[in-house]
Each structure stands twice: as structure tokens, then as C-alpha cells.
Amino acid sequence: MRLALDAVDLTLSGRPVLSGVSFALEAGEQAALIGPSGAGKTSLLMLANTVLRPGAGRVTLGSANPWTLPRARLKALRADIGTVYQHPPLPARQRVAQAVAAGRLGRASPLASLAALFGPRDVDGVAATLARVQLADKLWSPCAELSGGQLQRVGVARALYQAPSLLLADEPVSALDPRLAEATVALLADDARARGATLLMSLHSVELARAHFPRLIGVRAGRIAFDLPREAVDDALLAQLYAGDAAPAEPGPDPAPPLPRDLRC
Numbered sequence: 001m002r003l004a005l006d007a008v009d010l011t012l013s014g015r016p017v018l019s020g021v022s023f024a025l026e027a028g029e030q031a032a033l034i035g036p037s038g039a040g041k042t043s044l045l046m047l048a049n050t051v052l053r054p055g056a057g058r059v060t061l062g063s064a065n066p067w068t069l070p071r072a073r074l075k076a077l078r079a080d081i082g083t084v085y086q087h088p089p090l091p092a093r094q095r096v097a098q099a100v101a102a103g104r105l106g107r108a109s110p111l112a113s114l115a116a117l118f119g120p121r122d123v124d125g126v127a128a129t130l131a132r133v134q135l136a137d138k139l140w141s142p143c144a145e146l147s148g149g150q151l152q153r154v155g156v157a158r159a160l161y162q163a164p165s166l167l168l169a170d171e172p173v174s175a176l177d178p179r180l181a182e183a184t185v186a187l188l189a190d191d192a193r194a195r196g197a198t199l200l201m202s203l204h205s206v207e208l209a210r211a212h213f214p215r216l217i218g219v220r221a222g223r224i225a226f227d228l229p230r231e232a233v234d235d236a237l238l239a240q241l242y243a244g245d246a247a248p249a250e251p252g253p254d255p256a257p258p259l260p261r262d263l264r265c
């Protein structure tokens, strides 16, 4: 799915968060978003998945402006967009199998959604997806019994199981050790490539971004600082991007507030 932002502004709680943001990813393209903490990366991803609506400018998904679509078409569009959240909004008592199976609920009929409350029908498919993130043994565990890194991988498995045409990932490996972080970013990039899906991922690790993405989009203070092939992103550009901030951190545990209730599964 093509994703384009044209001259997008976003204001939250009366505060300008993004200004004049423009870029496009063609269907099947992959790019990493990098930039200092608070630059606007999460906000930009939430515009792309239609959780947030721009104050000015236009977001285009495929060939549609999501905000002018009738409700049924907007629902179908959203079902084809996957988001991996930094802190997956998973109810503590929900079992991992259900959390992963919920990735496809957006496409399910109301009856099938209701039936899913009693457990996933496609247990084999869910188990196979969990094996891809090395969590096969957690199939029936309640989410409350998982570590932060394991929860992050459940969020990844859910997006893999959904198999969307546009995959957005917001620091999806921030709680993983370096070996798992590397493997998980590679898994998401390989999966998207194999399916011809578009992938936009925010990362604090410039090293991971450079290793896995052909294109890097730098965000600073709510604006696009650069949008370049990885070979063109040199140390001087990175120093400017992160100037005045701590050096870009490598993945590590990072507790943060949960998402609003209406984003929970």
C-alpha cells in the first residue's frame, strides 16, 4: 500500500507536534524513521495508521484520503494496516494465542469476532507465527506472565499474523536484547519484502536502521530533517539530527505510559 503525507501539520493538546511533513513510500518500499526522543516519530506513525487526524495537509493511503471515506471503507482500510506498538496494548488476562489471533479480527465478521472471544480457531497458524518470534512455548500463557520483551514479540507476531499491506512499527525492539532485536527487525523486513508490503519503522538504533533499511527518514522537532538513501546518511548528518540530545540509544528496557483505552485489543 502506498503511503503519502503532504504538508501535514499536527497539533496535540494545543501544541504543534508536526509541521509541514511530506514524504511518500511507494507500495512495497521500506524506510526507517530515526530522530531524537520527542521528535515526532510516534505521532507520524499514528497519522499513517489513522489513529490521529492531521490538522492540515493530507495523508494518502493507497489512493484514498482516509478521512473522506465512508465508515465501511475506512474500516476495511484500517484492517489492512498493521501497527507494532512499542508497548503492545495487551490486556493482562488475555492469552497470547488470542492476542496474536486478534491481528485478523479487523477482517472478521461480527459473528467470527464474537466466537474468537472463546479462543482462536486457527491455533496452528497462531502457533506457527509465535514460533517465528521464538515464543512457541507461550501460546497459552496470559499476557500478564510475559516480560516486556516477550510482550513486544507478541505484538510483532500479531502483526505478522495480520499480514497487512502497510506495516508500521514504533520502536518494536526497544525492550529486546541486541541479538533478538537484530533478528526481529530482520524478520519484519523480510516478511514485508516477501509479501510486497510497505514497511515504515521507527528505531532508536541508527545501527539497526542502517543495517536493514535502504532509506532513512530523519525527524527532528516535528519536521523532516532528511530523507535519504542510507549511504547518504553520514556522521555529520546524524550529529545534526541528534544535536543537543543524548547520543541515539541502542535498544534497552523503556517503560512508558500505555495507549488510550480505545486502542486496546
Ligand SMILES: Nc1ncnc2c1ncn2[C@@H]1O[C@H](COP(=O)(O)OP(=O)(O)OP(=O)(O)O)[C@@H](O)[C@H]1O
Pocket: 012, 013, 015, 017, 035, 036, 037, 038, 039, 040, 041, 042, 043, 044
Ligand atoms: N497527547 C499529547 N499532547 C501533547 N503533546 C504530545 C502528546 N503526545 C505527544 N506529544 C508531544 O509530541 C512530541 C512528539 O512526541 P512523539 O511521541 O511523537 O515523539 P517520538 O519521536 O516518538 O519520541 P520517542 O522517541 O521518545 O518515542 C513530544 O514533544 C511529545 O511531548
